[in-house]
């Protein structure tokens with residue numbers, strides 16, 4: 001149970017005790033050497049906070065607006081495949097918890113509950129994450145269903161022409177347990193064990209279905225078949241961020257897919273500012289990867305993010321205590337953000353600024369940039 005949990009990170013160890021090894025490893029692991037997985041966390045610990053004092057913080061408000069939707073906090077739930085590996089109620093339980101926390105959930109294409117079930121689970125704003133298949137009719141149909149089910153935006157994942165090499169899944173010979181469905185994938189692949197070539201079941205399904213030819217022109221194609229705003233998820237530098245804006249993206253998610261795709265890419269928080277500067281306020285920039293603390297959320301906002309997403313904490317919370325676990329995880333992050341804001345001397349999310357953080361470069365070398373007054377003495 002999650003009653004005694006005091007910080008988000010604790011859910012992982014508890015989930016490990018509860019979950020079958022194959023499922024836990026699939027959730028927890030990253031690509032290859034897991035360098036980026038470690039860095040996603042470490043990079044946050046290298047950023048320091050610069051609190052301001054004697055500000056009246058008797059009233060602190062964590063609410064914000066994302067794509068025009070008012071939500072209770074700038075903390076949202078990233079798309080993750082197969083929530084039923086964590087809990088029998090799967091994405092339906094997650095959706096209820098996210099709804100209760102008054103924030104936004106992105107449902108994965110590779111969910112274990114159907115999007116209609118999730119839409120019916122609870123009120124609330126939800127986005128649909130899209131993997132584009134070679135067979136565009138399938139993708140077009142998924143988009144139509146998402147629209148009909150009331151999803152408010154599409155999140156196009158652009159870092160996955162094929163799955164990264166997750167060696168834990170190879171060792172475990174990852175296979176979907178027979179009682180868990182993956183409705184948007186398994187209907188379109190043949191169950192032929194011989195074709196797996198030693199890869200995990202999901203990697204082999206991705207090989208069969210995902211369209212590796214996906215390119216900028218396809219963002220235009222997607223825009224031509226839907227009126228929903230499109231967020232591009234998986235951008236890792238300023239150049240691609242500029243192209244994304246030019247292609248008509250309504251938002252950008254700086255993401256390395258929780259370090260599950262290409263190892264040795266930078267931790268997301270270290271490149272957020274580059275992307276924010278390139279975009280120049282034309283569209284909101286979001287970030288995910290390694291966010292486990294209210295201070296992490298604060299740092300991301302100070303570096304220009306309009307909001308953050310959490311991946312593993314949601315599925316680990318779900319594994320530990322179902323809907324209540326996800327709710328507790330989100331409450332803890334919100335409470336930590338509120339306390340951080342209070343101790344930092346800011347009363348609302350829009351008051352969080354670049355002045356409130358310093359990067360390793362800044363505190364090691366002194367900083368003569370305009371947003372900090374200190375120099376090295």
Ligand SMILES: Cc1cc2nc3c(=O)[nH]c(=O)nc-3n(C[C@H](O)[C@H](O)[C@H](O)COP(=O)(O)O)c2cc1C
Nearest residue numbers: 027078079080081108157257258289290310311312
């Ligand atoms: C188990 C798992 C499954 C995931 N499935 C998807 C997916 O289906 N689509 C997608 O775009 N991202 C997927 N992601 C990546 C997340 O959306 C997100 O980018 C990442 O988990 C953020 O890092 P964090 O786990 O450190 O918070 C998945 C991540 C995990 C851990």
Ligand SMILES: CCCCC(=O)C(=O)O
Nearest residue numbers: 081110202203205206260
């Ligand atoms: C083919 C399923 C992909 C799910 C995913 O994106 C992940 O495991 O990171």
